Amino acid sequence: MRVFTIHLKPSALTPDRDAVLVKEGFCWPAFFFGPFWALWHRMWFACLGLFSVLIALGVAEAILRLDPMSYSAVMFGVAAIIGFCGNDWRRNALAVRGWKLAGLSAAADRDLAFRRFVDLNPDAMDMHPAANMFDATPAGSPSRPAG
Numbered sequence: 001m002r003v004f005t006i007h008l009k010p011s012a013l014t015p016d017r018d019a020v021l022v023k024e025g026f027c028w029p030a031f032f033f034g035p036f037w038a039l040w041h042r043m044w045f046a047c048l049g050l051f052s053v054l055i056a057l058g059v060a061e062a063i064l065r066l067d068p069m070s071y072s073a074v075m076f077g078v079a080a081i082i083g084f085c086g087n088d089w090r091r092n093a094l095a096v097r098g099w100k101l102a103g104l105s106a107a108a109d110r111d112l113a114f115r116r117f118v119d120l121n122p123d124a125m126d127m128h129p130a131a132n133m134f135d136a137t138p139a140g141s142p143s144r145p146a147g
Contacts, residue, residue: 001106001107002023002025002109002113003024003106004022004023004024004106005022006019006021006105006113006114006117007019007022007091007094007099007102010098011098019114020094021105021113021114022094023087023110024087025087026087027083027084028083030082030083030085030086031080031082032079034050035051038089041090042093043090043093046093050082053078054078057074061074103124105117105120
């Protein structure tokens with residue numbers, strides 16, 4: 001089972017459509033595609049940082065005249081760091097953009113994880129500002145009858 005963090009956008013009209021699930025652990029797309037993965041997720045500064053690190057490594061390789069095996073080992077190490085940190089960078093970028101961490105869920109895939117989260121935490125959708133937009137109950141009273 002995989003563990004996912006669920007992020008909800010507070011200004012969304014429908015919370016189920018504006019939910020982002022980010023997997024905990026290693027990110028294979030970030031490992032293989034680094035800066036392009038960051039561009040895909042609109043992490044502009046992370047993309048610039050990754051491109052600058054890769055360019056700096058290329059320049060260092062040319063200046064130090066490393067053999068291909070050493071340069072490959074260094075690049076593999078950098079790609080591994082990017083893969084291990086990628087999902088954490090994505091969670092941080094979502095938080096900076098105003099997405100709120102709603103909780104965690106463990107499941108085999110993203111859809112099942114979100115469904116399980118909603119089933120186990122129905123109040124998370126009720127606390128969402130857009131979920132109560134058309135609710136006619138006065139402030140301070142429960143939105144659902146007890147029972």
